[in-house]
Amino acid sequence: MRSQRGPMPIWFWALAFLAGVLLFNLIFTPGFFHVEVREGRFFGSLVDILNRGAPVALLSLGMTLVIATGGIDLSVGAVMAIGGTVAACLIAHPPDSPIGGLDLHGSTPMIICAALFAALLCGLLNGLLVSFLELQPIIATLLLMVAGRGIAQLLADGKIVTFQAKGFERIATGTTTMLPNPIWIAFVCFALFGLVTRRTSLGLFIEATGSNPIAARVAGVNARGIKITVYALCAVMSGLAGIIGAADIQAADANNAGLYFELDAILAVSVGGTSLMGGRYSLIGSIVGAYLMQTLTTTILTRGVSPEVTLVLKAVVVVAVCLLQATSFRQLFAKKVPA
Amino acid sequence: MSREALKEKLPVTITAIVTVLMFVLCGLHFDRFMTLRVFMNLFSDSAFLGVVAVGMTFVILTGGIDLSVGSMVGCTSIMAAWLMQNTHLHTLVAMSIPLLFGLAIGAIQGFLVARFSLPPFLITLAGLFFCRGLALRISQESLQIDRPTFNDLASFSIQLPGKASLPTASIVLLVVVALGMLIARQTRFGRNVYAIGGSASSATLMGLPVRRTLILVYMLSGFCSALGGAVFTLYTSSGNAISGTGLELDAIAAVVIGGTLLSGGYGSVFGSLLGILILGIIQTAITFQGTLSSWWTRIVIGVLLLTFMVAQKLIERAAKRSGS
Numbered sequence: 001m002r003s004q005r006g007p008m009p010i011w012f013w014a015l016a017f018l019a020g021v022l023l024f025n026l027i028f029t030p031g032f033f034h035v036e037v038r039e040g041r042f043f044g045s046l047v048d049i050l051n052r053g054a055p056v057a058l059l060s061l062g063m064t065l066v067i068a069t070g071g072i073d074l075s076v077g078a079v080m081a082i083g084g085t086v087a088a089c090l091i092a093h094p095p096d097s098p099i100g101g102l103d104l105h106g107s108t109p110m111i112i113c114a115a116l117f118a119a120l121l122c123g124l125l126n127g128l129l130v131s132f133l134e135l136q137p138i139i140a141t142l143l144l145m146v147a148g149r150g151i152a153q154l155l156a157d158g159k160i161v162t163f164q165a166k167g168f169e170r171i172a173t174g175t176t177t178m179l180p181n182p183i184w185i186a187f188v189c190f191a192l193f194g195l196v197t198r199r200t201s202l203g204l205f206i207e208a209t210g211s212n213p214i215a216a217r218v219a220g221v222n223a224r225g226i227k228i229t230v231y232a233l234c235a236v237m238s239g240l241a242g243i244i245g246a247a248d249i250q251a252a253d254a255n256n257a258g259l260y261f262e263l264d265a266i267l268a269v270s271v272g273g274t275s276l277m278g279g280r281y282s283l284i285g286s287i288v289g290a291y292l293m294q295t296l297t298t299t300i301l302t303r304g305v306s307p308e309v310t311l312v313l314k315a316v317v318v319v320a321v322c323l324l325q326a327t328s329f330r331q332l333f334a335k336k337v338p339a
Numbered sequence: 340m341s342r343e344a345l346k347e348k349l350p351v352t353i354t355a356i357v358t359v360l361m362f363v364l365c366g367l368h369f370d371r372f373m374t375l376r377v378f379m380n381l382f383s384d385s386a387f388l389g390v391v392a393v394g395m396t397f398v399i400l401t402g403g404i405d406l407s408v409g410s411m412v413g414c415t416s417i418m419a420a421w422l423m424q425n426t427h428l429h430t431l432v433a434m435s436i437p438l439l440f441g442l443a444i445g446a447i448q449g450f451l452v453a454r455f456s457l458p459p460f461l462i463t464l465a466g467l468f469f470c471r472g473l474a475l476r477i478s479q480e481s482l483q484i485d486r487p488t489f490n491d492l493a494s495f496s497i498q499l500p501g502k503a504s505l506p507t508a509s510i511v512l513l514v515v516v517a518l519g520m521l522i523a524r525q526t527r528f529g530r531n532v533y534a535i536g537g538s539a540s541s542a543t544l545m546g547l548p549v550r551r552t553l554i555l556v557y558m559l560s561g562f563c564s565a566l567g568g569a570v571f572t573l574y575t576s577s578g579n580a581i582s583g584t585g586l587e588l589d590a591i592a593a594v595v596i597g598g599t600l601l602s603g604g605y606g607s608v609f610g611s612l613l614g615i616l617i618l619g620i621i622q623t624a625i626t627f628q629g630t631l632s633s634w635w636t637r638i639v640i641g642v643l644l645l646t647f648m649v650a651q652k653l654i655e656r657a658a659k660r661s662g663s
Contacts, residue, residue, distance in 0.1 A: 133649060135648055147638050154638065158634060319465050322462065323455060
């Protein structure tokens with residue numbers, strides 16, 4: 001592993017930006033930090049940011065590991081659409097859907113498992129293409145990104161599937177100990193990812209695969225197995241995000257669910273300090289990155305600036321953070337060039 | 340032809356065979372498919388995509404990628420429409436300003452990629468956000484264009500036998516493809532592009548102007564996507580900020596199907612034209628079929644992409660095994 005110059009963690013700039021945006025709100029947006037208890041739960045802009053940012057945070061967790069192996073997953077948005085659509089079809093049983101006939105008796109855990117399983121299959125396909133066929137990750141996953149929404153539309157017969165299911169909706173709209181459920185889901189997944197990658201050797205193997213695949217193989221790391229695992233994990237996280245998205249609006253829209261989320265997730269990861277070239281990664285950084293993006297969006301919405309400015313601002317933030325990281329890690333980039 | 344040259348031509352030859360085969364199969368299956376009119380419509384319907392794909396080919400040849408092309412199409416189309424509605428600029432001037440904008444954005448992206456070795460994926464992603472945001476800022480509604488010069492330009496076409504025609508859009512596409520092939524094969528710039536894609540560090544050691552070439556490549560792509568936006572504006576006679584959404588994927592798909600390797604250094608502009616034609620044939624066939632739903636287009640494109648990528652991989656492995 002590369003040694004770090006100075007004590008600055010790789011997610012420093014993301015956190016600095018986040019602090020800057022929060023400071024801006026503290027001074028210029030009255031009531032931004034106001035949190036109150038209503039109907040037995042917390043309300044306020046901060047809670048809203050944590051809640052709204054949960055799907056991208058989930059995606060960025062999986063994406064971090066994929067990027068750490070030197071890969072990328074463009075299909076997360078499409079897999080979200082598939083996950084949400086499978087869940088919606090199993091609840092609502094639309095007449096012309098190929099999977100509408102499958103009856104799980106409305107059992108919420110079973111429906112969630114089925115949707116996650118569908119997402120897992122997508123992840124395994126990505127993983128197989130990348131590891132065994134040795135396709136470049138960007139094209140291997142481009143495939144599902146293009147075809148995935150087609151598959152989701154096929155499953156929903158091209159319609160927006162709406163449903164009513166109290167138990168399922170609670171995933172997104174319910175609260176547990178004063179906080180909305182998506183926040184808890186994101187937190188639990190973050191903790192699990194952290195534990196599994198840092199308390200077992202999985203994290204080390206992932207970094208090894210990403211920083212030098214040949215050396216990793218010589219050292220006995222099963223790079224193929226590692227790659228399949230990370231793509232599978234990433235897809236399951238996307239499926240989960242898709243389920244939250246569908247439960248939130250009580251509908252699955254194969255065309256628009258998770259649209260551009262792959263870009264947001266990749267953005268969150270790279271803003272969080274993980275290099276797109278693979279190797280060293282930071283789950284904390286990705287979470288900070290995801291919530292930085294959400295904080296920007298919410299700030300713009302609460303200040304009444306037109307929402308399209310968010311896009312321009314995102315562009316500026318990406319370039320700024322990229323540049324900051326590039327200059328401080330210039331030597332790192334110089335080493336990358338093969339002699 | 341030497342063995343080397345044969346090997347180099349293999350992917351694009353396969354693509355060409357597939358293109359002809361698909362057209363003939365569709366022609367046998369559907370009445371009135373195999374006509375000059377349907378064939379020429381392939382060019383006019385995907386003209387804007389084709390123009391964008393030519394620029395994308397150069398970027399991918401250097402081993403980079405340009406995600407900003409789709410929103411650039413939207414941005415330049417709304418910009419041209421806005422200029423024509425709200426100013427008294429001459430039509431041609433109003434259509435040229437967005438082209439300059441494309442060049443400028445391309446130059447900025449190229450500079451960031453070349454000077455700071457930033458990943459093209461992220462920088463052009465920022466370009467995507469920037470252009471789409473700017474486009475929506477100009478106008479969220481679709482703007483109709485009604486100007487005599489513009490209408491003349493939009494409705495101009497060369498009549499061909501069999502009710503077929505070659506409208507302005509197709510002419511632009513053919514000219515851009517011809518120029519692209521010429522630049523890629525016959526100029527020093529083109530050779531540098533292939534050299535950088537093959538190995539950027541070798542290109543640097545050979546004393547090739549790597550930075551300048553990279554900046555020019557992104558400028559070329561920016562210009563092509565702005566031109567694609569102009570063609571799109573002509574095609575729809577209006578500007579819309581959200582047009583071109585997801586276009587970057589279609590362009591990348593066309594380039595990959597055309598036999599260009601995403602790792603760079605290998606491929607051709609002509610292949611991308613074939614890729615565009617294949618995507619067009621799939622779409623036309625699904626329209627002809629009538630009962631197939633539109634989402635099959637995406638699934639078929641996906642399956643086709645997979646087939647091509649696997650085929651490319653197998654060719655690559657075979658080439659490695661034969662030891663050259």
